[in-house]
Amino acid sequence: MNDILITTVNNKKDLMRFIKFQWEIYKGDKHWVPPLIMERKKLLNREKNPFFKAAEAEYFLAERNGKIVGRIAAIKNDVHLKYHNDDAGFFGFFECINDQEVANALFDTAKKWLKKKGLKYMRGPANPSSNDEYGMLLEGFDDSPRILMTYNPKYYLDLCANYGLKKAKDLYAWKIEYDKITTSEKLKRGQEIVRKRYGIKVTQLEMKNFDKDLEKFKVVYNKAWAPNWGFVPLSEEQIDEMAKDMKPLVEPSLVIFGEVKGELIGAALVMLDYNQVFKEMNGKLFPFNFIKLYTKKKQISWARILTLGIIPEHQKKGFDAVLYWEILQRAAKLGVYRGEASWVLEDNDMMNRGLELMKAVRYKSYRIWEIET
Numbered sequence: 001m002n003d004i005l006i007t008t009v010n011n012k013k014d015l016m017r018f019i020k021f022q023w024e025i026y027k028g029d030k031h032w033v034p035p036l037i038m039e040r041k042k043l044l045n046r047e048k049n050p051f052f053k054a055a056e057a058e059y060f061l062a063e064r065n066g067k068i069v070g071r072i073a074a075i076k077n078d079v080h081l082k083y084h085n086d087d088a089g090f091f092g093f094f095e096c097i098n099d100q101e102v103a104n105a106l107f108d109t110a111k112k113w114l115k116k117k118g119l120k121y122m123r124g125p126a127n128p129s130s131n132d133e134y135g136m137l138l139e140g141f142d143d144s145p146r147i148l149m150t151y152n153p154k155y156y157l158d159l160c161a162n163y164g165l166k167k168a169k170d171l172y173a174w175k176i177e178y179d180k181i182t183t184s185e186k187l188k189r190g191q192e193i194v195r196k197r198y199g200i201k202v203t204q205l206e207m208k209n210f211d212k213d214l215e216k217f218k219v220v221y222n223k224a225w226a227p228n229w230g231f232v233p234l235s236e237e238q239i240d241e242m243a244k245d246m247k248p249l250v251e252p253s254l255v256i257f258g259e260v261k262g263e264l265i266g267a268a269l270v271m272l273d274y275n276q277v278f279k280e281m282n283g284k285l286f287p288f289n290f291i292k293l294y295t296k297k298k299q300i301s302w303a304r305i306l307t308l309g310i311i312p313e314h315q316k317k318g319f320d321a322v323l324y325w326e327i328l329q330r331a332a333k334l335g336v337y338r339g340e341a342s343w344v345l346e347d348n349d350m351m352n353r354g355l356e357l358m359k360a361v362r363y364k365s366y367r368i369w370e371i372e373t
Contacts, residue, residue, distance in 0.1 A: 004069070004105045009059035015044060018059055018093075021068050023283075025095050025153065031144045032151055033275045034283040039245075043132070044073075044093075050237040051128060054078045056117075059093070060109050062102050070096035070103065074110035075128050076117045080232045089114035089373070091124035094136075095152075096159060103159035107371075115373040123168055123370045125150070130230045131238070135171045135343060135366030136160065143364070146304040146340045147275045149173065150366065160369050168370035169229060172352065173342035174360040176305075176324075178332050181358050191325045194318035198260050202326050205255035214243050216257055220267040224309025229345055230368070249274055249293070253330045254303065258310075258319055266310035268323045272336065273302035303331050305341040320354060340364075 009018050019040045026032035044059065046052045055077045062070035075090040091110040096103045111122050127133040133150045138157065145151040181187060194200065205213050222233045234242075254270035277296045305327065310319050331339060343366060344351050355362075 003064055004102055005063045006105055006109050007061050007063065009061060014061065015041065015059070017068060018061060018071050019044070021061075021071050022095055024068070025097070029153075031141070033144055033279045034281065036278065036281070036285055037283045038285060043128070050235060050241050051132075053237070054235070055128070057092075057128060058113055060106065062096070062106050064102070069099065070094075070106050072096075072106040072110050073128065074113040074122075075124075075126060076114065076119065077126075077129055077232065079235075080129070083232060084230075087118075087120040088123045088370075089117060089119035089121065090126040090128070091122055092127040094125050094156070096156070098153070098155045098159075100159060100162055104163055107163050107165070111371070111373045120373055121370055122373055123368060125369075130232050131234055134230075135368055138170065138365045138367045140173065140364030144275060144279065146173075146273050146302060146342065147271050147278075148306065149304070149340075149342060157367075160367075163371070165369035165371045168368045170346040171343035171366040171368070172346060172362050173340050173364035173366070174344065174355045175363045176328070176339040176341060176355075176358070176360045178328055178337040181324075181328060181360070184359060187321060187325065187358055190318060191321045194322050198317065198319075200265070200319060200322055201259045202322065203257050203259065204330075205250065205252040205257075207252055210243075210247065213255070213257070214239070216264055217255075217267050217269065219264060220257075220309050220311060221307060223311045224266065225307070227312070228348070246271070251334065253334070254327065256323060256326055256330070258323055260314070264311070265314040266308075266319050266323060268308040268327060269306045270303050270327055270331070270339070271306055272297065272300045272334075273304055273340075274300065276300050276302065298335065301336060301338060303327075303336050303339045305339060308341070316350070320351075321358075324354075324358060 009015050019037060043049060057073050057075040059073045061068055071093060072091055073093040075092055096106060114122050125136055133148060135150055136156055137150055137152050141154050218239050225231050251272055256268050257264060258266040277292050308323055341355060
């Protein structure tokens with residue numbers, strides 16, 4: 001291990017080396033989707049990303065004989081600590097060659113940084129939080145990731161396990177297929193009964209009222225997901241920034257709200273899988289690749305349900321079935337017949353059972369690891 005040099009990212013040049021190292025790891029991997037470099041720079045910017053107003057992080061590079069062989073981030077999230085009071089810090093943005101010594105050096109470095117911050121546990125990967133890319137791919141290596149989901153070499157699992165990291169929680173991704181679900185008379189009748197019983201009204205995002213509808217989404221997000229393991233509430237500024245980034249890509253008909261007697265009861269945010277377009281861009285949006293976002297939009301064959309939440313006092317009434325059914329019909333009108341619902345906690349029995357009843361198939365899983373510092 002003496003030949004491994006760990007350095008911190010201290011300038012723009014180092015940050016680009018940190019970002020571009022992924023291209024070395026995934027060279028020739030047909031399933032990998034290169035991230036947009038401009039998006040990574042923004043995400044990792046500790047001065048401009050609003051996440052870092054209540055968090056801090058250090059980025060590390062591992063070098064051997066002058067060549068980068070790994071990277072990792074150590075992250076202290078004050079909002080998580082305040083919300084969960086569990087003394088947990090995080091590692092994220094982990095990439096490494098298939099070498100246990102390099103992985104050990106990276107994990108040791110991140111763990112030591114977190115311990116100095118007074119944290120007792122290291123958990124991850126979080127890039128940089130549970131509201132961003134989260135978890136390490138555990139099953140489903142034969143497919144590209146959907147938008148904002150992670151992907152990694154299978155050997156990462158051995159690097160983590162051999163270091164002593166243990167499972168903290170697994171996350172599921174479910175494949176939803178239009179033909180399988182819409183042939184279910186039980187589901188079709190069930191959601192019709194719920195609509196009639198409660199008079200649920202489903203509306204969609206209106207771009208002219210974007211800010212007003214965004215406020216509705218904020219309410220549902222922070223109420224519906226609050227009880228979940230690992231949940232961290234988003235600040236107003238974080239949601240606004242995320243909305244600004246997603247606005248050019250959002251499909252208004254796939255951002256829906258449920259209301260009963262004028263009261264907001266739930267919402268769903270579904271994104272077309274732009275990873276199918278990003279895959280061809282090799283990390284660059286300009287000068288001409290941005291045109292592909294629009295010219296190739298009709299070729300996108302997948303969508304991802306990023307969030308579908310029902311406010312707690314309105315749960316267990318079947319409203320989620322109505323929103324799922326609505327999403328399927330709206331996506332089909334766009335020529336999209338396959339979707340992913342992700343990620344879902346392994347012990348979120350209500351949601352997992354509901355997806356099973358809809359004939360969805362659990363086709364990928366992800367792991368959150370943990371170790372004492």
